[in-house]
Amino acid sequence: xxxxxxxxxxxYFRSPVGYVAIALFSFLSGFxxxxxxxxxxxxxxxxxxxxxxxFVVIVPIITMGLLSEDKKRGTDILYYTTPVNLFNVVAGxxxxxxxxxxxxxxxxIIHIIVTVNCGGVFGVGAMGTIIVFFFMxxxxxxxxxxxxxxxxxxxxxxxxxxxxxxxxxxxxxIGDYIGSAFTxxxxxxxxxxxxxxxxxxxxxxxxxxxxxxTQDFRLGIFSVSSLIYLVSVGILFLYxxxxxxDKKRWSQN
Amino acid sequence: MIExxxxxxxxxxKKAVKxxxxxxxxxxxxxxxxxxxxxxxxTMNIITGYLSSTSGSVKVNGHDILEEPELAKKxxxxxxxxxxxxTDMTVKEYLNFICDLKGVAKEKRKNQLENIVAMVxxxxxxxxxxxxxxxxxxxxxxxxxxxxxxxxILILDEPTVGLDPNQIIEIRRLIKALSRNHSVIISSHIxxxxxxxxxxxxxxxxxxxxxxxxxxxxxxxxxxQSKLLLTFRGPVKxxxxxxxxxxGVSSAVSRVVDSKFSQIELTxxxxxxxxxxxxxxxxxxxxxxxxxxxxxxxPSLEEVFLSITSGKGGAKS
Numbered sequence: 001x002x003x004x005x006x007x008x009x010x011x012y013f014r015s016p017v018g019y020v021a022i023a024l025f026s027f028l029s030g031f032x033x034x035x036x037x038x039x040x041x042x043x044x045x046x047x048x049x050x051x052x053x054x055f056v057v058i059v060p061i062i063t064m065g066l067l068s069e070d071k072k073r074g075t076d077i078l079y080y081t082t083p084v085n086l087f088n089v090v091a092g093x094x095x096x097x098x099x100x101x102x103x104x105x106x107x108x109i110i111h112i113i114v115t116v117n118c119g120g121v122f123g124v125g126a127m128g129t130i131i132v133f134f135f136m137x138x139x140x141x142x143x144x145x146x147x148x149x150x151x152x153x154x155x156x157x158x159x160x161x162x163x164x165x166x167x168x169x170x171x172x173x174i175g176d177y178i179g180s181a182f183t184x185x186x187x188x189x190x191x192x193x194x195x196x197x198x199x200x201x202x203x204x205x206x207x208x209x210x211x212x213x214t215q216d217f218r219l220g221i222f223s224v225s226s227l228i229y230l231v232s233v234g235i236l237f238l239y240x241x242x243x244x245x246d247k248k249r250w251s252q253n
Numbered sequence: 254m255i256e257x258x259x260x261x262x263x264x265x266x267k268k269a270v271k272x273x274x275x276x277x278x279x280x281x282x283x284x285x286x287x288x289x290x291x292x293x294x295x296t297m298n299i300i301t302g303y304l305s306s307t308s309g310s311v312k313v314n315g316h317d318i319l320e321e322p323e324l325a326k327k328x329x330x331x332x333x334x335x336x337x338x339x340t341d342m343t344v345k346e347y348l349n350f351i352c353d354l355k356g357v358a359k360e361k362r363k364n365q366l367e368n369i370v371a372m373v374x375x376x377x378x379x380x381x382x383x384x385x386x387x388x389x390x391x392x393x394x395x396x397x398x399x400x401x402x403x404x405x406i407l408i409l410d411e412p413t414v415g416l417d418p419n420q421i422i423e424i425r426r427l428i429k430a431l432s433r434n435h436s437v438i439i440s441s442h443i444x445x446x447x448x449x450x451x452x453x454x455x456x457x458x459x460x461x462x463x464x465x466x467x468x469x470x471x472x473x474x475x476x477x478q479s480k481l482l483l484t485f486r487g488p489v490k491x492x493x494x495x496x497x498x499x500x501g502v503s504s505a506v507s508r509v510v511d512s513k514f515s516q517i518e519l520t521x522x523x524x525x526x527x528x529x530x531x532x533x534x535x536x537x538x539x540x541x542x543x544x545x546x547x548x549x550x551x552p553s554l555e556e557v558f559l560s561i562t563s564g565k566g567g568a569k570s
Binding site for chain 2 (some may be wrong): 002015080082083
C-alpha cells in the first residue's frame with residue numbers, strides 16, 4: 001500500500017496535475033477569503049462550504065488518472081502479477097489523492113491563522129465544518145476513483161466523476177422535483193394523501209444530499225450519523241472500484 | 254517448475270485456449286511458438302495470474318495460482334508484450350517501486366538492484382526518465398523489472414518484437430545468460446528465434462497444442478522438408494531435368510524466369526541440404542551454368558504446422 005501511495009502521490013508532481021489542482025484550490029479559496037476579508041466579516045465555515053461546490057471540478061482533476069492511466073499504459077498488469085493485493089492498490093490510490101487534497105487544504109489553515117491574528121473568530125462551527133469537509137472529500141475522491149476504474153480514458157473518467165458529483169450536489173433540487181411530480185400525479189385520488197407522499201419522497205431524496213450533512217456541524221453539533229453516511233458512501237464506491245478491478249481477471253469478453 | 258493442466262479460457266462462446274497442458278522443468282528454456290492470435294499471450298497471462306482460466310489449473314513450484322496467488326506470483330517474473338513501464342519515472346525510481354510491490358527487503362535491495370542493472374546493462378541510463386529511453390533500453394528495463402525479487406521462473410512474451418537486429422541479438426544473449434539460473438518461458442512467432450534459445454518447444458495453433466518437442470527432434474522432423482533456392486543462368490527445361498537427377502533432390506520447380514538474361518530461379522526440395530548443394534554445384538560447374546545464388550529456405554511457421562498436423566509427425570507429448 002505504501003508503495004502505491006508513494007508512487008501515485010509523487011506522480012502528481014511529475015506532471016502538471018498536482019500543481020494545477022493546488023493552484024486552482026489556492027486561487028478559489030484565496031478569492032473567497034479575500035472577498036470576506038475586504039468587508040471585514042470573515043467566516044471560515046462559509047468559506048469551506050463555498051469551496052464544496054468546486055469539488056465538482058477539483059476532484060475529477062485529481063482522480064481522473066489514478067486507474068485509467070494504468071490501464072492505458074499497461075502498468076495495471078503489475079497489480080495482478082506481483083504479490084501485491086488489489087485492496088492495497090485501491091487504498092494506496094485513495095490515500096494519495098487524499099494527501100494531495102490535504103496539501104491543498106493548507107490554504108484554509110493559513111486563512112485561519114490570518115483570521116485569528118487579526119482578531120477574528122474561529123469557532124466550533126468552523127472547526128466542525130472543516131471536519132465534515134474532510135469526510136466529504138473522502139467520499140468524493142472515492143467516487144472519482146471509481147470513475148477512473150471503469151475506463152482507460154482520463155477524459156471519460158473526469159466526465160463520469162463530474163456527472164456523479166454534480167448529481168449528488170443537485171439532490172436537493174432533484175428531490176423537490178420528484179416529490180412535487182408525485183404530488184400532482186396522485187392529487188386526483190386524494191389531495192391530502194398526495195401531499196404527504198410527495199413530501200415523503202422529497203424528504204427521502206433530500207436526506208441523501210451530502211450538503212445537508214454539513215448543516216449540523218456548522219451550528220456546532222457533532223453529528224456522528226452524518227459522518228457515518230459520508231464514510232459509508234465512500235466505502236461503497238471503494239468496494240465497487242475493487243470489484244471492477246477484480247472483475248477484469250474473470251471477464252469473459 | 255510449472256505444471257499446466259488442461260487450461261481453457263473462453264470469451265463468451267469463443268474459446269481462446271482450448272485445453273492446453275504442459276510442464277516446464279527447472280532450469281529449462283521453453284519456447285512457446287505460434288502465429289499471432291494462437292493464444293500465446295492469453296496462456297501466459299493465465300500462468301502469471303493476470304487472467305483467470307475458465308477451467309484447468311496452473312501450479313508454480315507446487316503453488317496453485319488461484320489458491321495461493323501470493324506464493325505463486327513470487328516465483329514468477331513476467332515481461333508482458335508491452336513492458337509495464339511508468340514513463341514519468343526514472344529507471345532507478347521505477348525499479349525501487351517494483352521492489353516495493355514485490356516486497357523485497359530493504360537490506361537486500363541495493364545489492365539485488367546492482368546485480369540486475371549490471372546484468373541487463375542499464376547502468377548508463379539508471380537516472381534517466383523511462384519515457385526518454387529507446388525501445389531497446391525500455392525492453393531491458395522491462396526485463397530488469399521481471400528479475401526483481403529473484404523469481405525462479407521468467408516468462409517473456411515476445412521480448413524481441415519491434416527491436417532492431419542489433420538489439421535482438423543483445424536481448425537473445427541476455428536471455429541465454431539468464432537461462433543459467435532461471436527457468437524461462439519465451440514466446441515468439443519466429444521459428445528461428447526459438448530454435449536458437451530454447452531447449453524444448455511447445456507449438457500452439459488456434460488455442461490447441463500442435464506439438465511439444467525438443468529442438469533437435471523438431472529440426473530432424475523438419476529437415477525432411479528442407480528446401481533450397483537456386484538462381485542461375487541457363488536453359489530452363491534442360492536444367493530442371495538434369496537437376497532432378499542430382500542425388501537427394503526430390504523436386505524442382507521454377508519460380509521466376511527472366512528470359513532477357515536467361516536467368517532462372519528454382520525451388521528445390523531436398524532431403525539432405527549439404528550433400529545436395531555439393532551435387533548441384535558440381536552439375537552447374539560441369540554444364541558451365543553460373544550460379545548466382547544458392548541458399549537453403551527456412552521452413553515458415555505455416556509449413557511447420559502443415560508438416561506437424563499432416564499426420565506424419567502428429568502431436569507428441
